[in-house]
Amino acid sequence: MKHRTFILLWAACACILAGCGGSSTQKDEHPHAHDEHSHHEHEHQHDHDHTHDHDGEEHDHDCEEETHEAVDNEIIFTAQQAKAVGLEVSTVASGTFCQVIKAGGQILSAQGDEVTIAATSNGILSFSGSVVEGVAVRAGEAIASISAKDIANGDPVAQARITYETAEKEFRRAEELVKDQIISTQEFEQTRLRYETAKTSYQAFAGKAGAHGVRLTTPIAGYLKNRFVNQGEFVAVGQPVATVSQNRRLQLRAEVPEKYFRDLQHIGSANFKVSYSDRIYKLSELKGRLLSFGKSAGQASFYVPVTFEFDNIGDIMPGAYAEVYLLSTPRPDVITLPIKAVTEEQGLHFVYVQLDEEGYLKREVTLGADDGERVQILSGIHAGDRVVTQGVYQLKLAANANVIPEGHSHSH
The missing domain is CATH 2.40.50.100 (RNA polymerase II/Efflux pump adaptor protein, barrel-sandwich hybrid domain)
Incomplete structure (x- = not known):
């Protein structure tokens, strides 16, 4: 009887222990499953965040590349350097610019003089x-x-x-x-x-x-x-x-190719440059006036003469060859720059645009006609740009040197 009672007690303990073990196993397994789910969600969230961050990083990377490229091309010219070389900057604005006919010519003494x-x-x-x-x-x-x-x-x-x-x-x-x-x-x-x-x-x-x-x-x-x-x-x-x-009055005689004959009636003035000087003379500043233009080409040439008369300011030599810029019909809303603001490298033309007080950028431009003093800009700059017009050569040397002072940075 005692033996049977012992067996029953042992069986009951075994059942209790078995139930406790199963419950313990379930409790252990459930949190584990929850952990796995949480881990999966975490991975999903991580992947999503990572992808989103990666896209942002790519976008930021592109911006950084553009900024980096601008900084790489930027020319640093300090305010002290600019003052030392007399660097000047002008704001680009559109204005009236005459059509130009280029021709060769000669300075002559005025009749009766x-x-x-x-x-x-x-x-x-x-x-x-x-x-x-x-x-x-x-x-x-x-x-x-x-x-x-x-x-x-x-x-x-x-x-x-x-x-x-x-x-x-x-x-x-x-x-x-x-x-x-x-x-x-x-x-x-x-x-x-x-x-x-x-x-x-x-x-x-x-x-x-x-x-x-x-x-x-x-x-x-x-x-x-x-x-x-x-x-x-x-x-x-x-x-x-x-x-x-006496040389008080002189004449400018331009020989114009006959293909421009129809345009001669619109010519009102001219600029010119003599062979022994780089100075541009303007008839508008020399009390100049148009005397006549030919109605036919010469017998021995295919050129039509156009003659002006003007005051001699003392440094113009009769008989000298002249490069003549005949000024015809005015055109509005034309962007022009001083010729001295443009540089040439291997057939390409460039100007230097000011980015900020000490930063400049070399920019390629396409040129149109020029009147000896200013040149039309067809592309490359726009109204409102600030372009270097004085000290261009020194800035070009700085660009070729490509030296950026240590510790200098810009944010654009």
Whole structure:
């Protein structure tokens, strides 16, 4: 009986232990499943967050690349450097710009602004020691003398004096004879006429006679433009010796290709540059005016002449070759820059745009026509851009050096 009771107690304990074990296993397994679910959700959330963050990182990476590229291309030029080289920046704005026709031309003396001095007697010509082409002369100044000392016909001054003295004696005698009616009034008048002619001729020579012969003087002040004879050459009466020009007014003669003939009627002014200077002259600033333009091409060329007249400011040389920019119809809303703001590298053109106080960027542009001073910009910049117009060469050197000071940074 005791033995049976022991067996029953053992079986009951075994059942209780078995139930406790199963419950314990379920409790252990359920949290585990929950952990696995939580872990899965965590992984899903992680993947989602990671993907989202990755997309953002890619976007940020692109922006960083663009910023990085801008910084790489940026030229750092400090305010101190800019001040030292006189760097200037202008804000781009559209405005009126004339159509331009380029042509070759020449500077000429204006008509009536020069005189030709001719020989007044036969003889050997000698220029004054300081008289050379380009020298300034005063009105009445002697530029040369003509001597006939060793010429067969003799000294014209001496001849004129002898002729005058002889005519004077005959005239005084005729005055007495006509009173006594020994000679007729007609004969007296002929004698008087010979006397007056001889007197005028002698006075003309006597007023210009010098130690070395007859002096040649200039009637106007100006400068000696040309000498047509050499020192010591024989000259005859009326032969051109030299030209004196005042150069107060000059002419600009442009030779325009005939293909622009229809556009000539719209030309109102011009800019030009002479071969010996880089300066651009504007007829609008020289009281210039259009004189005429040809109605046909030349017989030996296919060019039409266009002629202007303007004031000479003192440094323009007649006879010089000129590069001419004929200004035609005005056009509105055109973006232009000073030519000096544009640089060229291997056939491409660039300008330097200011990004901030010390940052600049080299930008390629496409050029249009230019009037010698400003050039049309077809593409590359827009109104409102700030472009370097002075100190471009120094900035170009800085760009080629590509040196960025340590610790310098920008945020754009």
